[in-house]
Amino acid sequence: MSVFLFILLGVAIGGFGTLIGAGGGFLLTPILLLCFPSMSAHAVTAISMITVFFNSSSGSSAYAYMKRIDYKTGIILAVATFPGAIAGTILTAHVSRDLFNIIFGAFMLIFAVVIILKSRMGNSSAPTDAPGRFRAKRNLIDREGNVAAFSFNMAAGIIISMFVGLISGFLGIGGGIVHVPALVLLGFPAHFATATSHFVLVFSSLVSILVHLGDGSLTQNAAMSLSIAAGTVVGAQIGARISKRIKGSVIMLCLAVALIFAGARILYMGLV
Template identity: 45%
Template sequence: GTLGTLIGAGGGFLLVPLLLLFYPDLKPESVTAISMAVVACNAISGTAAYIRAKRIDYKAGLVFAAATIPGSILGVWTTKIIPRHTFDLIFGIVLIALSVFLFVGKSKTPTSAKANTGKKLTVQSLTDKWGEIYNYAYDLRKGILLSLLVGYFSPLLGIGGGIIHVPAMVQWLSFPVHVATATSHFVLAIMATVSVAVHFFDGSYNDPQVVRMVLGLSLGVIPGAQLGAYLSRRIQAKTIVKALAVSLALVGVRILVSYFF
């Protein structure tokens, strides 16, 4: 819960591989259902903390969240037809690819409105609770396309989507890291709730074991999310990005090792 909120990822990227390793008999549908429910609890708790910190870009967040919904529904349905072995392989490759993207991607300075006059960019200025000002501009159309893809892969892999959204918002859309993590959590809270609703109506939570695991894990991630949001102000943006990249690489390698050996 703490790490997921700190880097804006929701924690599903850590929870899913643990479920895959310790519960090898769980179906992909059950793994993603458990993860998305826990991610929803984490994201709602973390979003409440980021609202108090005034670091959420609500305009971008609401548009991006709306764009994730169609993909989110399709992603849940796709989990029902993917074999567990294939699921593990896809998950490991995605995590390592994202890690490489973060390591090799150059740190981008948030795009200023003045530097992009004439381009179709959405200009934003945000002042957080502590008086720090963030000025940036982003291409809303790219953000919508990105969110459609995130909406699909998030419930498909059970990782919440923030693990994809945050790197792309920073590297591709030029969001400041702290705004990206907070806004991603806001989007994630909405998207994960939709995914949980779809899983619920599809009967994914009819298994008592799944419900027990969701309740137990949620008790830990809710306070952890508050701690993660608190620590985010005290840790440099560059450190957050590197922590995200290292976490992805370690988990991705572990999953692929289990797949091949």
């Protein structure tokens, strides 16, 4: 593939990744696995994570302008992802491609089912006066004047974020495919969950990138990584703006469909 095609790929991945708050890694990783069968899982995740970083950084700037990021929660959850992100990134270097494909594909299919079940249950946003320990209350207003008053269990969010960091570093997907539905389940409105998840991805992906830089897996494919990353910066801005016109339920459905498509394909690759 030429540099131009890598940039176009980045635009598409950045747009859809930002739209659903997943950073785009869950799309790029299966594409790389399919197009480069001889590339190691560690190298694939290294390329994916630098794309996630640029995509989430660009998308977060757009969401910041829209005032949809819960910064206080985002910083806490980002710090919680650090230990797992480091461990997961190191672990990938010791896993074969076939095993990685099986784990990656199975994980995406399972989580697609979780998202579909969640969509059937409706909006679980909890009111700010909901009882419970470790419950944080939020009253957010975006740039268009939409008010989101809700509460959620901060302790549960931290535990989930620790797990997100691990799978993010190991699978090279950024972790947004877990964080967005998890935040919605905890009580976040979908649009604020998407924006806050993107903000968390900036920091968790940076930690993984630093580990990859240390072991040299990222510098081996620098041209490809930077070309795709450049495209995601543009795509992220497009995706963030489109998100203003799409309902939260549609965002979750798009995420589930994408997970099923990518997960089935990669699982098949690992089994045959």
